[in-house]
Amino acid sequence: xxxxxxxxxxxxxxxxxLFLASVGLTLIYGVMRILNIAHGGFYALGAYSAAWAxxxxxxxxxxxxxxxxxxxxxxxxxxxxxxxxxERGVMRHMYGRDEVLMVLVTYAIFLILEDVxxxxxxxxxxxxxxxxxxxxxxxxxxxxxxxxxxLTIGIALATGFILWWGLTRTRTGKLLLVVINxxxxxxxxxxxxxxxxxATFVIxxxxxxxxxxxxxxxxxxxxxxxxxxxxxxxAVIVIGGMGSIGGAMIGALIVGFARALSVxxxxxxxxxxxxxxxxxxxAIKPYGLFALSEGRKx
Amino acid sequence: MMKxxxxxxxxxxxxxxxxxxxxxxxxxxxxxxxxxxxGTGLVAISVMTQMRSGLVSFGQGLFFCIGGYTAGMAxxxxxxxxxxxxxxxxxxxxxxxxFLLGFLLRRYREIFYAMLTLAVSMILFGLLSSTEELxxxxxxxxxxxxxxxWSPEGEMARxxxxxxxxIPALLCALLLHRYLRSPMGFVGEAIRExxxxxxxxxxxxxxxxxxxxxxxxxxxxxxxxxxxxxxxxVDPEMTNWTTSGQFVxxxxxxxxxxxxxxxxxxxxxxxxxxxxxxxxxxxxxxMIGSIMLLTIIFLPKGLWSLIQPSSSVVRTTLKKSTKDSxxxxx
Amino acid sequence: MTVLLETRNLERTFGAVVAASNxxxxxxxxxxxxxxxxxxxxxxxxxxMVTGYLxxxxxxxxxxxxxxxxxxxxxxxxxxxxxSFQIPQLFLELSVLENMLIALIIAKGxxxxxxxxxxxxxxxxxxxxxxxxxxxxxxxxxxxxxxxxGVRKLVDIAMATVSEPELLxxxxxxxxxxxxxxxxxxxxxxxxxxxxxxxVLFIEHDMEIVEAFSPRVVAFYEGTILADGPTAEVLQNSKxxxxxxxxxxxxxxxxxxxxxxxxNSAKIGSVLEGGV
Numbered sequence: 001x002x003x004x005x006x007x008x009x010x011x012x013x014x015x016x017x018l019f020l021a022s023v024g025l026t027l028i029y030g031v032m033r034i035l036n037i038a039h040g041g042f043y044a045l046g047a048y049s050a051a052w053a054x055x056x057x058x059x060x061x062x063x064x065x066x067x068x069x070x071x072x073x074x075x076x077x078x079x080x081x082x083x084x085x086x087e088r089g090v091m092r093h094m095y096g097r098d099e100v101l102m103v104l105v106t107y108a109i110f111l112i113l114e115d116v117x118x119x120x121x122x123x124x125x126x127x128x129x130x131x132x133x134x135x136x137x138x139x140x141x142x143x144x145x146x147x148x149x150x151l152t153i154g155i156a157l158a159t160g161f162i163l164w165w166g167l168t169r170t171r172t173g174k175l176l177l178v179v180i181n182x183x184x185x186x187x188x189x190x191x192x193x194x195x196x197x198x199a200t201f202v203i204x205x206x207x208x209x210x211x212x213x214x215x216x217x218x219x220x221x222x223x224x225x226x227x228x229x230x231x232x233x234x235a236v237i238v239i240g241g242m243g244s245i246g247g248a249m250i251g252a253l254i255v256g257f258a259r260a261l262s263v264x265x266x267x268x269x270x271x272x273x274x275x276x277x278x279x280x281x282x283a284i285k286p287y288g289l290f291a292l293s294e295g296r297k298x
Numbered sequence: 299m300m301k302x303x304x305x306x307x308x309x310x311x312x313x314x315x316x317x318x319x320x321x322x323x324x325x326x327x328x329x330x331x332x333x334x335x336x337g338t339g340l341v342a343i344s345v346m347t348q349m350r351s352g353l354v355s356f357g358q359g360l361f362f363c364i365g366g367y368t369a370g371m372a373x374x375x376x377x378x379x380x381x382x383x384x385x386x387x388x389x390x391x392x393x394x395x396x397f398l399l400g401f402l403l404r405r406y407r408e409i410f411y412a413m414l415t416l417a418v419s420m421i422l423f424g425l426l427s428s429t430e431e432l433x434x435x436x437x438x439x440x441x442x443x444x445x446x447x448w449s450p451e452g453e454m455a456r457x458x459x460x461x462x463x464x465i466p467a468l469l470c471a472l473l474l475h476r477y478l479r480s481p482m483g484f485v486g487e488a489i490r491e492x493x494x495x496x497x498x499x500x501x502x503x504x505x506x507x508x509x510x511x512x513x514x515x516x517x518x519x520x521x522x523x524x525x526x527x528x529x530x531x532v533d534p535e536m537t538n539w540t541t542s543g544q545f546v547x548x549x550x551x552x553x554x555x556x557x558x559x560x561x562x563x564x565x566x567x568x569x570x571x572x573x574x575x576x577x578x579x580x581x582x583x584x585m586i587g588s589i590m591l592l593t594i595i596f597l598p599k600g601l602w603s604l605i606q607p608s609s610s611v612v613r614t615t616l617k618k619s620t621k622d623s624x625x626x627x628x
Numbered sequence: 629m630t631v632l633l634e635t636r637n638l639e640r641t642f643g644a645v646v647a648a649s650n651x652x653x654x655x656x657x658x659x660x661x662x663x664x665x666x667x668x669x670x671x672x673x674x675x676x677m678v679t680g681y682l683x684x685x686x687x688x689x690x691x692x693x694x695x696x697x698x699x700x701x702x703x704x705x706x707x708x709x710x711x712s713f714q715i716p717q718l719f720l721e722l723s724v725l726e727n728m729l730i731a732l733i734i735a736k737g738x739x740x741x742x743x744x745x746x747x748x749x750x751x752x753x754x755x756x757x758x759x760x761x762x763x764x765x766x767x768x769x770x771x772x773x774x775x776x777x778g779v780r781k782l783v784d785i786a787m788a789t790v791s792e793p794e795l796l797x798x799x800x801x802x803x804x805x806x807x808x809x810x811x812x813x814x815x816x817x818x819x820x821x822x823x824x825x826x827x828v829l830f831i832e833h834d835m836e837i838v839e840a841f842s843p844r845v846v847a848f849y850e851g852t853i854l855a856d857g858p859t860a861e862v863l864q865n866s867k868x869x870x871x872x873x874x875x876x877x878x879x880x881x882x883x884x885x886x887x888x889x890x891x892n893s894a895k896i897g898s899v900l901e902g903g904v
Contacts, residue, residue, distance in 0.1 A: 035409045090591065100354050100408050104550060105594055107356075107543060111587030118580040227540055231420050234413050271424025275417050279402065282414070286405055304745075473743065481733045481746040488730045491719035498679070498717070499734040500705035500791060509742070 005141045007260045013149045015256030016156035017215055022233035023159060023248050024207030030243030031180055031200040033099055037106040038086065039208045040230030041113025045082055046209030047225060048117055050074040051126035051216040064134040067217075071131065075213040079206025082113070087201040095197065110226070118223055125222040132217035152214055156252075159207070163245050176200070235278045241288030250289060254281070304479070306556060310472045317464045321457060330528070331568050333460050336467040337525025338362075339564035342548040344514035344521070347474050349554045350483070351510055352490030354412045357419030358545050361392045361515040363537035365522025367426070368392075370440045370532045381443040381462050385523050392519025393512060400508040407493070416539045426534035437533025440526055463524045470517045475557040477513060486510055547586055551593050553600015563601070630657045630692070632795050632827055633678065633709070638687035640673055647673040648851045651687070655795060655827055660818065662838040662859070663831045664872055665848030671831045672714065674848070675797045679711050680704040691795075710793035714800045714831075716784035718772045724783050725768040728755035728790065735791035761820045762786045777804040778813065785817060789826070796821065798830040802837060810834055814841050835863060835873060847872045 025039045053070045086109055094105055135147035167173040179186045179196050187193050212225070219225075236255050240247025255274050262273040269276075281289065303311065321329050341362045348355050365388035372378040372387050399418060406414055427435050442455055443462075450458045477483050485506045488496045493503045526532045535541055548567060552559035574582050597603060631654050638651035648670035655661060665671050676682040678689055680701040689697040691707055699707075719727050732755055733746050759765040762782045767775060772783065781801060788796060801817060802810040818841055821828050832838050838845055838859065845862040847854040849871045855862045862868055 035413065093595075098408075100352070100412060101594065103354070103356075103409050103412055104546070105591065107546070108587040108590035108594070111543075111583040111590070115581055115584035115587075119584075123580070227538075231416060231539060235417060238410075238413065238417075268428040271428055272421045275421040275424070278417055279421075283402065287410070476743040476745075479745050479747075480742050481744075482742050484730050484733050484746050487722070488719055488734075491721060492717050495717040495719065495787070496734070497701045498705060498711065499731050499787070500702045500737075501734045502700075502702055513742075 002141055002143065003264055006143055007257070007264050009140065009143070009145060009149075010263060011253070011257035011260035012153055013256070014259050015252040016149075016153040017211070018232060018236050018256055019156045019249055019252035020152070020159060020214060021208070021211035021229050022236040022252065023163065023245060024204035024211070025230075025233050026237040026240070026243055026245060026248040027163070027207065028200060028204035029237070030245070031176065032095070032197055034091070034102045034106065035099065035234075035242070036204065037103060037230055038109040038113060039106075039204070039233060040226035040228075041110045041117070042078065042082060042205045042208030043212035043229045043233075044117050044223075044226030045078045045113065046075045046212030047216045047219075047221045048121045048126060048212075049078050049209075050213035051128040051221040052121060054128035054130060054217070055126060058128075058130050064130050067128075067131040067134075071213045071216070072210065075206055075210035078209035078213075080202055082209070083202040083205030084198070086205070087198050091201060092194065092197070110230070114223070114226060117226070123223050125220045126216070127220050128217050130217065146218075148217065155214065159210075160245065160249050167245070232274060235274050238288050239278055239281045241285075241290035244288075244290040247288060247290035306475050306558060307472055309558060310468050310475065314465055314468050317468070318461050321460045321464075326456075329460060331572075332565060333463050333528045334525060335565040335568040336463050336561070337521045337523075337528055338545070338568070339561040340467055340470055340521030340524070341518045342545045342552075342560040342564050343471055343474055343557050344517045345545045346549040346552070346554050346557070346560045347478060347514050347517075348510055349549055350478060350490065351486035351507060353407065353507065353510070354546060355415040355514070355542070356412045356539060356546060357415030357417070357537075357542050358514070358518050359537040359539070359542035360415070360419035360422055361396060361518035362522040362525070362541070362545075363419075363422060363426070363532070363534070364391050364395060365389070365519030366526035366532040366536055367432070367522075368519070369523040369526050370438060371432070373441050374438065379441055379444045379449075380447075381445055381459075381527070384443060384527070385466060385520060388519045388523035389516050392522075393516045396512045396515030400511045403511060404504045404508040416542065419537045419542060420539060422537045423534050423539075426537070433533070435534055437531060437535075440530050440532065442530070443527055459527060463528060466520060467524060470520055471557050471561060474513070474517060478557070482506060482509060544586075547590055549600075550590055551601055553597075553602035555600065555602035559600070559602040631655070632657050632659075632692060634690040634693075635674075635678065636688040636690070638674070638677060638689065639685050640670075640677055640682060641685045646851050648677070650852055652853065653846060653856070655829060657794065657827055658825045659827045659844065660842050661827075661829050661844045661846065662842035663829060663846045663848065664833070664835070664838060664868075665831075665854075666872060668850075669848035669872075670851040671848050672799055673851075675711055675799055675829075675831070678704075679709060679797065705791065705793075708791075708794040709797075710788040710791060710795075711797035712781070712785040712788045712799055712801060714803060716777075716780040718780060718783060718787070720772045723769050723771050724759065724764065724775070724779075725752070725755055727772065727783060727787060728758060731787040731790040732758075758786055758790060761823075763816055778809065781805070782813070782816075789821070789824070792824055793826060795827045796829070798828060800831050800833070802832065802834065807834070810837055811840065839863065 021043055024042070025036060028034055028036045028039070050071050053074050054067050057067060057070060058064070090105065090109060094102060132146055132148040135151065137144040137146050139145075167176065175186075175191055176196055178189070179191060179193055183193055211229070232255070236251040237248050238251070239254055240249070240251030254277055258273045258277040259270060262269040285291070317332065320332070324332075341358050344361075345355055345358050368388045368391040369384040372384055378384060378387070403411065403414060403418070426432060426437075432438060442449070443459065445458060445462065478486070485496060485501060485503075488499075489503050489506060496503045496506075522536065548560050548563045551567075552563040571582065574585060593600065633653070633655040635651050635653050639649040640647045651670070651674055653674075663671050663674075673682065677684045677697075680696070680699050680703070684697050687697070688695055691704075691709065696704055696707065719730060722730070729747055729751060732751055756765050756768060759768055762785065764779055764782050764786065767779055767783075772780060775783070781804065785798060785801060798817070802813055805813060814837055818828070830842070842859055844857065845859045846856045847862055847865070847868045849867075854871060855865045855868050863873065
């Protein structure tokens with residue numbers, strides 16, 4: 001019973017983290033048809049900048065409460081600066097190119113971001129536990145859980161809801177769906193497709209950075225976290241069906257619970273349980289649970 | 299005799315005695331790099347072979363690792379040290395595993411192929427990283443190989459292993475080159491261009507992709523065995539996706555024009571890396587990433603296109619065959 | 629004459645949309661037959677089903693008396709049924725000759741050979757000879773991306789014939805070509821295909837072409853066959869006149885041929901004169 005509770009709570013915690021880390025990836029793919037490997041770089045930048053800023057702030061001895069503002073601020077700054085630079089500098093010249101080529105382009109950007117991160121913050125690890133520690137813990141069936149974890153779950157739900165609402169209930173979101181459906185027609189209708197792409201890329205980058213920034217207080221921020229997260233985020237969005245926000249949520253839950261199950265029942269399987277689940281899903285649904293449909297070819 | 303081989307094949311065959319000869323002349327450190335980069339070079343050419351069919355494998359490290367670990371485990375647990383047997387076992391492991399995985403992967407193309415090969419390689423990464431019997435993330439060391447009962451020592455052992463690396467590596471390259479010129483190689487090109495038409499012409503694209511996948515995997519596994527023996531060590535990093543990414547980088551940089559260019563590219567890169575990492579350890583990936591971006595933007599068919607403008611097998615074969623007919627007529 | 633192909637109550641639905649229903653057609657060896665019908669009438673769906681690209685929702689397809697529905701496209705090709713495409717399906721970054729070579733290599737069934745060179749002089753000669761049958765050998769060394777639509781169509785058709793099919797479907801062989809070039813292209817095609825006694829079913833919007841080249845016509849309307857018989861009879865049929873030909877005239881009036889297609893087809897014309 002206790003294990004079941006622990007698995008559920010850990011599963012939800014993992015799922016929230018995975019959703020936040022991967023929703024930007026699926027958003028950019030859904031709108032722009034770009035599988036953005038550089039997403040891992042945004043995640044790492046977000047984590048580093050948040051950890052670094054929190055570290056600087058807490059040294060001043062001020063109240064911890066303000067660190068909860070630092071996290072989204074760090075993510076926003078990283079997302080806008082890095083996202084905008086990359087979109088304006090590289091991506092916009094490559095729109096309409098082959099999807100595989102775009103994977104290679106974003107991979108190259110990912111490599112560059114990896115070293116940029118190292119050049120800015122060095123190779124030492126950063127620890128910014130204060131925001132996670134300050135909220136304390138609550139006991140559920142005798143197992144202590146940090147309140148911060150519940151905060152993350154709440155933020156993941158809120159992010160999912162805002163995206164869903166923004167895409168389906170606002171004018172801008174509806175226009176975006178038109179852009180997704182047919183770029184040429186939307187240009188002809190006078191929709192500024194370039195602006196939508198830029199905005200999407202920046203939002204996606206910010207979400208990736210937010211995933212990293214929110215995780216920073218719970219982990220030790222070290223080089224390589226970007227490379228690690230991108231493969232997990234990919235597993236999440238491929239299970240759900242690439243380009244689907246709801247799919248990312250389901251994918252995050254599946255992967256999160258798979259990981260929680262293996263952590264509690266068979267720890268050595270933790271690292272690869274994710275991919276086993278992914279392989280199983282794909283064996284049944286080759287393009288994920290909510291795959292986008294393809295048109296007639298001939 | 300020469301007529302049955304084209305220029306690339308002759309070059310590869312000539313490279314065998316030349317490289318072996320260089321092994322006695324060049325300083326030891328260069329010879330070491332040649333040896334190591336022949337191992338990784340085989341993985342790079344197998345990535346390139348798949349690229350000919352339009353398939354980018356971001357997980358070729360899987361078979362590189364399978365080859366290396368098979369050789370290592372055969373030594374560690376079964377006491378096998380014979381190089382030929384190790385090569386055979388490594389290749390067999392690569393072949394068997396890729397044959398099975400091929401049934402899943404042959405359904406996918408483009409980004410799905412890229413990402414699923416990546417995911418599959420990360421399964422092994424996770425598995426090896428958490429297996430204490432195999433040294434977890436540290437991996438383990440390999441003993442020096444023997445050759446049909448002969449176990450050389452000292453300098454002799456080094457030369458023997460070097461020669462035993464050159465020959466299978468170049469023969470594998472020759473094999474892949476022939477494959478690309480064969481009917482199956484043509485079908486691969488056709489799949490890259492238009493799979494629907496391939497099916498309508500009356501052959502199975504899935505089967506062709508499967509064969510390419512298995513062949514590339516087997517050659518990568520052989521590369522893994524050779525590399526592991528050269529370094530005397532294996533660890534899970536061999537199958538980390540970042541390792542696979544470097545093979546993709548080499549293929550992009552060299553282009554898919556000729557099997558020799560990724561082999562050569564691997565060697566050059568290996569040398570540059572040593573100095574780059576020494577001078578500025580935190581900018582190596584930055585350099586690779588920038589070079590890759592520039593290549594994609596300015597040289598979409600890779601450096602090879604500077605040497606030979608056309609990168610299609612068909613065209614190189616055609617040029618060859620018209621040249622052949624001229625030779626026979628004169 | 630032997631019956632090559634027979635379909636029985638063929639039906640295909642996409643969700644609630646019935647794309648084709650109650651399709652009963654017989655095609656005899658060596659026969660030439662035109663198919664007319666407006667866009668969305670089920671013509672291409674029919675060809676897609678017979679060639680295995682789509683599986684029928686119900687009904688039977690018999691080839692020489694044996695059921696072939698549910699077979700893969702490649703297996704149907706091997707049986708001797710080939711097709712061309714409304715939008716040419718070519719290997720775009722390769723040359724015309726390379727396209728033909730690949731088609732020949734696959735047709736000869738050498739694909740399983742792994743390590744022997746695929747191309748030799750005799751194969752090249754054969755490819756050129758096939759191209760000359762369609763009057764496009766002058767384009768042999770050009771990359772497909774540089775070719776006008778009309779030539780692409782001919783390459784597409786030439787590739788469909790390399791395995792010498794008994795039955796060939798041509799999906800709008802003259803679309804994208806100006807009116808007066810259509811006759812010429814069809815002339816080249818039909819002459820080339822007569823040589824091998826190939827049965828041909830072609831989908832066509834131009835009634836003049838249909839009258840000129842096919843003794844028999846099948847008219848499709850909203851997924852069903854409206855009429856099937858000798859050309860003169862079918863074209864006089866009142867329902868066909870009302871639902872098919874009427875809408876055709878309407879369609880043509882809506883979309884006059886653009887100037888680019890004119891120049892493209894002018895090029896083909898000059899080649900055709902040289903080739904035939």
